[in-house]
Amino acid sequence: MIKRIGILTSGGDSPGMNAAIRAVTRVGINSGLEVFGIYNGYKGMTEGYIEPLTRDSVSQISNRGGTILGSARLPEFKDIAVREKAIKQLKKRGIEAVVVIGGDGSYRGALSLTEMGINCIGLPGTIDNDITCTDYTIGFYTALQTIVEAVDKLRDTSNSHHRCSIIEVMGNRCGDLALYAGITCGADIVITKDTGFNEADVLDRLRELDTIRKKKHAIVIISEKITDVDEFAKKVSLNTGFSGRATVLGHIQRGGSPCPFDRLIASQMGEKAVDLLMQGIGGQCVCIRENKIVSYPIEKALKMPSDSRKPLTNLFERLI
Numbered sequence: 132m133i134k135r136i137g138i139l140t141s142g143g144d145s146p147g148m149n150a151a152i153r154a155v156t157r158v159g160i161n162s163g164l165e166v167f168g169i170y171n172g173y174k175g176m177t178e179g180y181i182e183p184l185t186r187d188s189v190s191q192i193s194n195r196g197g198t199i200l201g202s203a204r205l206p207e208f209k210d211i212a213v214r215e216k217a218i219k220q221l222k223k224r225g226i227e228a229v230v231v232i233g234g235d236g237s238y239r240g241a242l243s244l245t246e247m248g249i250n251c252i253g254l255p256g257t258i259d260n261d262i263t264c265t266d267y268t269i270g271f272y273t274a275l276q277t278i279v280e281a282v283d284k285l286r287d288t289s290n291s292h293h294r295c296s297i298i299e300v301m302g303n304r305c306g307d308l309a310l311y312a313g314i315t316c317g318a319d320i321v322i323t324k325d326t327g328f329n330e331a332d333v334l335d336r337l338r339e340l341d342t343i344r345k346k347k348h349a350i351v352i353i354s355e356k357i358t359d360v361d362e363f364a365k366k367v368s369l370n371t372g373f374s375g376r377a378t379v380l381g382h383i384q385r386g387g388s389p390c391p392f393d394r395l396i397a398s399q400m401g402e403k404a405v406d407l408l409m410q411g412i413g414g415q416c417v418c419i420r421e422n423k424i425v426s427y428p429i430e431k432a433l434k435m436p437s438d439s440r441k442p443l444t445n446l447f448e449r450l451i
């Protein structure tokens with residue numbers, strides 16, 4: 132049976148990572164393991180920035196956003212020589228297995244380490260909800276809540292000035308934050324990688340909302356990396372009756388106290404990760420699917436097609 136495990140957070144931070152760190156540490160210690168915090172993701176693993184965690188060192192963190200372990204991106208980790216250096220640091224301390232909290236990139240690192248003899252389990256820590264094997268990632272619902280609060284505020288001022296608010300949200304290449312926000316905020320238009328962006332059609336639709344529907348304001352939610360929203364807002368002002376204003380919500384979406392759902396799934400997933408490692412299992416990632424905590428081989432998980440967003444897209448259309 133293994134005796135020592137490590138835990139790290141990698142890639143973009145997300146609210147709920149701390150609850151996962153707490154769960155892995157407490158469940159690990161209560162199961163007779165020694166748990167080590169690996170700071171700053173794979174960077175800290177390579178540099179040997181590794182310290183023991185105790186029950187006390189993870190108290191009062193579930194309610195805090197970010198990650199107490201710090202996070203980093205280390206592109207060089209794809210290089211086998213860098214991973215060998217990291218494994219040396221783990222072996223020096225007797226660490227036999229690692230829980231990796233991060234996104235798809237971090238999972239690839241976890242799989243490579245497993246193939247080199249260090250069992251790793253991945254937990255989905257990202258606001259983007261872009262890990263297809265899990266219904267929800269840790270941090271998604273908190274980020275959604277932040278977006279909803281922001282859009283509700285923008286609606287107030289937009290409505291007072293006959294404006295069109297164009298709100299850019301994160302998601303990397305995944306449209307979930309935009310689509311879920313569109314439904315829950317009652318947006319008029321949602322633009323994601325899946326809907327595509329036809330500027331002329333969107334301007335037509337806005338003119339219709341102004342002249343036919345007589346709307347006092349319009350809300351457009353758009354995923355990042357689709358178009359320059361400031362330029363688009365200028366075109367809205369020039370070509371429709373609304374005055375266009377763009378708001379890029381940015382990294383505000385990554386911060387804040389995690390909502391109860393994120394704390395809950397982080398705790399459940401942390402528990403599952405420790406149980407898998409204690410059974411000698413590695414190279415898997417933990418997911419929530421249809422309300423059950425399950426795990427899949429990382430290789431298979433990374434190739435899983437995303438569930439269709441058609442029902443939610445249809446719902447959005449039917450709510451307009």
Ligand SMILES: Nc1ncnc2c1ncn2[C@@H]1O[C@H](COP(=O)(O)OP(=O)(O)O)[C@@H](O)[C@H]1O
Nearest residue numbers: 142143204205208209233234235236237239240
């Ligand atoms: N193919 C890979 N092999 C090994 N490590 C990788 C690989 N891809 C990414 N990583 C490691 O995982 C880190 C986080 O990946 P990144 O894609 O930035 O974020 P996320 O895990 O949130 O998707 C990278 O900086 C790198 O250290």
Ligand SMILES: O=P(O)(O)OC[C@H]1O[C@](O)(COP(=O)(O)O)[C@@H](O)[C@@H]1O
Nearest residue numbers: 142143234256257258259301302303
């Ligand atoms: O913090 P950075 O480096 O500016 O990166 C921004 C990106 O990180 C995210 O916030 C989270 O992405 P990951 O969880 O995959 O790291 C994306 O939504 C966004 O595109």
Ligand SMILES: [Mg+2]
Nearest residue numbers: 142234235236
């Ligand atoms: Mg990613």
